[in-house]
Amino acid sequence: MKSKKVTFADIAAYTNFSKTTISRYFNNPDSLTLENQQKIADALVALDYKENKVGRILASGKTEFVGIIIPNLYMHYYSEMLSQILSTYETYGYKFLVFAGNAKADIERKYIEELLAYNIEGMIILSPTIPSRELASYNVPVVGIEREDQYISSVNTDNYMGGVQAAGLLKKSGCDILIHVNGNIPETAPASGRIRGFVDTCKEYHLPYELILTHLGDTFEENRAKIRKVAEQIKQKYPNKKKGIFMPNDTHANVLLNLLIQKYGKLPESYQLIGFDDSPISREAVIPTSTVGQQIPVIAREAMKILSAQMEERKKRRPALPGDPVHKIIPPILIRRNTTI
Amino acid sequence: MKSKKVTFADIAAYTNFSKTTISRYFNNPDSLTLENQQKIADALVALDYKENKVGRILASGKTEFVGIIIPNLYMHYYSEMLSQILSTYETYGYKFLVFAGNAKADIERKYIEELLAYNIEGMIILSPTIPSRELASYNVPVVGIEREDQYISSVNTDNYMGGVQAAGLLKKSGCDILIHVNGNIPETAPASGRIRGFVDTCKEYHLPYELILTHLGDTFEENRAKIRKVAEQIKQKYPNKKKGIFMPNDTHANVLLNLLIQKYGKLPESYQLIGFDDSPISREAVIPTSTVGQQIPVIAREAMKILSAQMEERKKRRPALPGDPVHKIIPPILIRRNTTI
C-alpha cells in the first residue's frame, strides 16, 4: 500500500526514454512521434502514474494558486462571492487558497505572508482591513472587491447608481418622505456611493429626505434593537406621511419588515421598503422585498478576468510594467418585489 | 523590483554558514549557538528573506494542505461549516484548498485528482456524491461530514436524537397530530436518522403521526409551491386538530411559516412549527422559529481533530496501519423559540 510514487524517472526507465521526453509528452506532446506518444501513454497506465505538481512548481515557478482573503462567510454576500470565484476554476484552472480574516490587520498580514510563501500568483481581497497601498507593495497582482482600491485593481458595484435606483423606485411609489438608513461608512469605501446617489436623486427631484447614519450594531440582536428604535423615531416624526425607507442591506430591511409585520400583521400602506444586495432573505422574507441587486457572478468573473490577465502578463519573458490599476464598475439591478408599489 | 528571491544559499554566503545551518535555524534553532542564531536573524533582515515553502514541500513531502470538497456555499449550513473549518488554521496550521463540487461525480473526481497532484495531506468531504469506498481507496486520510461514511472516518450530528427532540417538543406543545415533512433521504445518509428518531418517539408515546416524504424541489420557488400544497393537504386532513409540524430544515420551516402568516396575519394557535439546523433564517424569521440546532463549530473542530491525528500518524517513521474509520457523533441542541409553546 505504501508503494513509492511513480515518477518521470520510472516512466523513463520503463520506456527507455529520457525524463525530458516524458516531460515533453505532457507539455508539448506534438514534438513526439505518435508512436512514442502511445508508448508513453501505455506506460502511464501500466505504472499507474499520478502527476505531482510540486516538482513542476519548483522547476517552473508557476503554482496556479490564487489567494483569497475574505472577511467572513456568514454574510451571504461573501459566501456567494466566494462560491462564484471558486467556480472560475473551470475557466482558468487556478486553485484557491482561502482565508477568512477576522478583520484584524495583523492576522490578515500573517495570512498574506503565508500565501506568499506558497508562491501564489495573485490575490483577491474582499476584506477592507489592509490599505490598498500596502497590498500593492507585495508585488503580486491583486484585485479588490468592494473595498478601498486606490492603489490596486478592483471590481465594484456601481453603488451610486444603486442609490439612484432605490430613491427612484421610492419616488415612483409616491412616498412623501424618503429615508435612507445606513452605518457610518468611510468615504473611501465604494458603498458610500449609495448615500450620494440617494441624496443627489432626492435633491434633483426636490423630494424631502432624511439620512439616518448610525452604527446598527454587530449582532442580529443589536441590529433588531437599533432598528426598532429607528423605526419608532421615524413613526413619531412622520406620522401621517407615506414613508419610503431604503435600508443598507437585505438583512436589515428584513428586520424592519418583520417588526412592522409583527406590529400590524401586514405591511402598512404608508410604508415602502427597499433593501440592497438581492440576498436570499429578500426573496424568502414574509413579504418578498424589493432590493437593489448586486451582480455577484459578474463581479466574480470580472475580478478573475482582470487578475488572470495580470498574472499571465507576469509570466511572459519580458513582462510589461505593471501599469495603472484597473477599476471595473458593475451596474446593479433593481428588483421590484412586494414591499414597493 | 524584479529582484531575484533570496534563498538559503544567499543567506549562507552572507553569513559564511552552510545551507544546512540556515535550514536548522528555522527547524531546530536550539541546535545553534545563540550568537549564531542572532547572526542569521540579522542576515534575514538585511537580505529581506521571504520563506519559500515550495522547496520545503518538495524536500520534505509535507504540504500542510488539506482539500475540501463542499457541495455549495449558498446553503448556510455549508458556508458556516467551511468558515469554521477554515478557522482551525489558527490551531493546526493546515491550509485549505477549496472546491465547490456541483454534485457531479466526474467533476468532483477531477477535483480530487487535482488535490492529490498537490500532495494534500488529507481531505474533508461534505459532498455526498462520491461513495466512501472510493474515497477510502485514494489512500489519503479522509473525514466526511454528514454523508455516507461506511469506509471513511466521519463526524455527524446525532440526527436520531434530533428527531427525538423535535417530536418531544411538539408533544409537550400538546399537539394532536405530529407531522414530519422531508425529502426522500437515502437510508445511508446520516440525516435519515431524523425520521427514525421522530417515528420512534411518536410510537413510544402513542402519538398520532404522519410522515410526508416527498421531494420538495430544487429552487426556492419550487419549494414554496410544493410546501403550499403540503400545507393545504395538512389543513384539509386535520381541520380541527392542533398540528405539530417538523420541517426538514429552517429554510423550509420559514417558507411554511410565511405562508401561514400571509394567510392569517399571525401563526394560528393550531400550528406548532419546528425546523432543523439553527441557521440564521430561524432567528431572523417574522416569528423566530424553534429548531434543532446543529453544533457546526463543534463538528468542524472534531473533523479537523480526527483528520489531523490521522495526518500526523502518517508522518511518523513507522506509521501505524490506518485502522478502522472513526465515527464521531455530535448531539444537536434543541432551541425553543416562538413557533412552539
Added chain:
DNA sequence: TTGTAAGCGTTATCAA
C-alpha cells in the same frame, strides 16, 4: 554545533 552531499520531481537549456 556545524558542514557535505545527495536527494525530492519536475522543467529549461543546450546539444545532438
Added chain:
DNA sequence: TTGATAACGCTTACAA
C-alpha cells in the same frame, strides 16, 4: 525528434 545535465529551494542522512 530526443537526450544529458543543470537548475528550482529546501531537508536529511551522515560526517566531522
